[in-house]
Amino acid sequence: MxxxxxxxxGLHPFGRFGDTTGIEMGAVAARxxxxxxxxxxxxxxxxFAGSYEIDNxxxxxxxxxxxxxxxxxxxxxxxxxxxxxxxxxxTIRLGEHDVGIALGMDKHxxxxxxxxxxxxxxxxxxxxxxxxxxxxxxxMKINKYMADHGISSSTLAKVAAKNYRxxxxxxxxxxxxxxxxxxxxxxxxxxxxxxxYMFCSPDEGAAAVVLCRADRAREYTDTPxxxxxxxxxxxxxxxxxxxxxxxxxxxxxxATVDASRAAYEMAGIGPEDVDVIQLQDTxxxxxxxxxxxxxxxxxxEQERLxxxxxxxxxxxxPTNTDGGLIAxxxxxxASGLRQVxxxxxxxxxxxxxxxxxxxxxxxxxxxxxxxxxxxxxxxSR
Amino acid sequence: xxxxxxAEGVFTWPSDDPQLIGSKCGACxxxxxxxxxxxxxxxxxxxxxxxxxxxxxLWAWTTQDFPPPSPPYAGxxxxxxxxxxxxxxxxxxxxxVETRLTEHDPSALTHGMEMELVIVPFRTDDDGNDVxxxxxxxxxxxxxxxx
Numbered sequence: 001m002x003x004x005x006x007x008x009x010g011l012h013p014f015g016r017f018g019d020t021t022g023i024e025m026g027a028v029a030a031r032x033x034x035x036x037x038x039x040x041x042x043x044x045x046x047x048f049a050g051s052y053e054i055d056n057x058x059x060x061x062x063x064x065x066x067x068x069x070x071x072x073x074x075x076x077x078x079x080x081x082x083x084x085x086x087x088x089x090x091t092i093r094l095g096e097h098d099v100g101i102a103l104g105m106d107k108h109x110x111x112x113x114x115x116x117x118x119x120x121x122x123x124x125x126x127x128x129x130x131x132x133x134x135x136x137x138x139x140m141k142i143n144k145y146m147a148d149h150g151i152s153s154s155t156l157a158k159v160a161a162k163n164y165r166x167x168x169x170x171x172x173x174x175x176x177x178x179x180x181x182x183x184x185x186x187x188x189x190x191x192x193x194x195x196x197y198m199f200c201s202p203d204e205g206a207a208a209v210v211l212c213r214a215d216r217a218r219e220y221t222d223t224p225x226x227x228x229x230x231x232x233x234x235x236x237x238x239x240x241x242x243x244x245x246x247x248x249x250x251x252x253x254x255a256t257v258d259a260s261r262a263a264y265e266m267a268g269i270g271p272e273d274v275d276v277i278q279l280q281d282t283x284x285x286x287x288x289x290x291x292x293x294x295x296x297x298x299x300x301e302q303e304r305l306x307x308x309x310x311x312x313x314x315x316x317x318p319t320n321t322d323g324g325l326i327a328x329x330x331x332x333x334a335s336g337l338r339q340v341x342x343x344x345x346x347x348x349x350x351x352x353x354x355x356x357x358x359x360x361x362x363x364x365x366x367x368x369x370x371x372x373x374x375x376x377x378x379x380s381r
Numbered sequence: 382x383x384x385x386x387x388a389e390g391v392f393t394w395p396s397d398d399p400q401l402i403g404s405k406c407g408a409c410x411x412x413x414x415x416x417x418x419x420x421x422x423x424x425x426x427x428x429x430x431x432x433x434x435x436x437x438x439l440w441a442w443t444t445q446d447f448p449p450p451s452p453p454y455a456g457x458x459x460x461x462x463x464x465x466x467x468x469x470x471x472x473x474x475x476x477x478v479e480t481r482l483t484e485h486d487p488s489a490l491t492h493g494m495e496m497e498l499v500i501v502p503f504r505t506d507d508d509g510n511d512v513x514x515x516x517x518x519x520x521x522x523x524x525x526x527x528x
Contacts, residue, residue: 031471123391130456133447140467140468184478190447237421247476248411
């Protein structure tokens with residue numbers, strides 16, 4: 001099997017862009033990734049494109065070129081971009097093609113996501129009662145986690161403040177204004193203990209990654225970044241997951257834990273080797289929980305890690321260095337490729353004002369979302 | 382006007398002693414809520430109706446302080462919206478059910494507290510019926526809480 005390298009990354013900024021369509025944003029991200037790789041669209045042999053709002057994101061070829069390549073659309077909840085990346089990597093690993101693109105784009109209206117619960121195997125009444133809501137799940141999960149493991153609301157505010165601060169350093173971020181811990185704690189309570197400024201917001205944007213066979217990467221770039229593992233997992237019975245009208249008495253780790261373990265095993269890399277981290281911070285509590293679920297600390301240790309600044313850009317576990325979802329928002333199709341974009345810049349030493357010191361060698365990304373799906377990737381120089 | 386349940390088959394109604402209607406797998410014994418026709422653990426289709434216990438312990442909870450998006454939310458919105466709490470109540474040996482809670486004050490809710498099933502008003506439908514739903518209420522107030 002061939003190893004896989006990333007030779008180009010590109011981003012359309014995240015935020016709100018009026019009449020610009022998701023497809024147009026996707027074309028911008030793709031062109032930037034192609035330019036970064038130093039190749040033309042005609043050199044791309046296959047693609048996977050992810051979106052929630054756009055039925056056929058592969059229609060981007062209208063702007064890039066109708067070259068007839070196999071171009072497959074992917075939707076897999078909040079793990080959509082991780083799935084596009086995993087499928088693109090597997091296509092190369094299996095030897096089918098040498099050079100391809102993973103592209104994600106979305107254009108959401110603001111506010112909590114809404115959908116028909118029956119499309120998620122939930123009864124209609126679950127939605128009528130107002131329980132078919134992701135934010136409520138995240139509130140319950142962190143509230144229980146704080147009680148079980150001694151995490152304070154102050155830690156949630158510190159995590160959100162850190163991500164807004166990192167967003168100030170990221171010209172592509174949606175929210176670029178620093179917010180104090182007090183402003184975050186004093187913003188309206190949405191789902192106890194989570195306040196408005198502890199949550200990310202659905203928004204708009206696009207991201208693209210150009211991948212190629214690792215043994216050909218140096219034909220294109222002096223700084224290939226190797227994709228050491230990609231893993232997507234769904235929840236097992238007993239996991240505490242979003243959109244669950246009931247749970248069994250038995251308890252089991254969630255989809256993130258399963259995806260994380262699979263990715264570490266595939267990469268032959270452990271959490272102690274990781275130098276820069278991107279985690280799904282749908283809310284500040286999710287970042288706290290995901291630090292432990294991905295093996296970076298023990299349950300409860302986050303209280304001290306965050307207080308000591310260990311998850312800051314200059315800390316031992318720099319997390320969401322580009323501001324994460326809290327500062328960038330979440331265009332579902334693009335979100336995970338935005339994470340990969342940031343890790344690639346960090347490992348190349350091109351992250352500018354937010355560059356992690358000490359020439360990081362290994363990076364990690366994780367996505368999690370409805371209906372209990374997680375995606376992890378591990379990258380290295 | 383009549384009181385009607387939010388949906389048929391969710392809880393026994395009308396009843397002086399209502400119970401949630403779950404199902405139990407004849408092959409592996411797992412209990413689900415609501416009732417479903419196949420088993421999420423062993424895939425058996427040998428599922429039978431199983432009425433759930435009326436008391437349990439609060440396993441996880443949060444508040445819903447903004448109106449959920451409508452649709453699918455069918456309750457009062459805008460200035461008529463009343464914040465509520467949601468949690469999972471663990472019914473011993475059966476299942477954890479996600480449910481509205483009658484108590485919304487975080488200082489009056491604590492993990493592990495004993496809860497009991499009640500039927501509460503939810504909304505008035507277009508025909509003027511009182512739509513009722515299930516919820517769980519604390520059996521005893523939390524010590525030191527104001528409510």
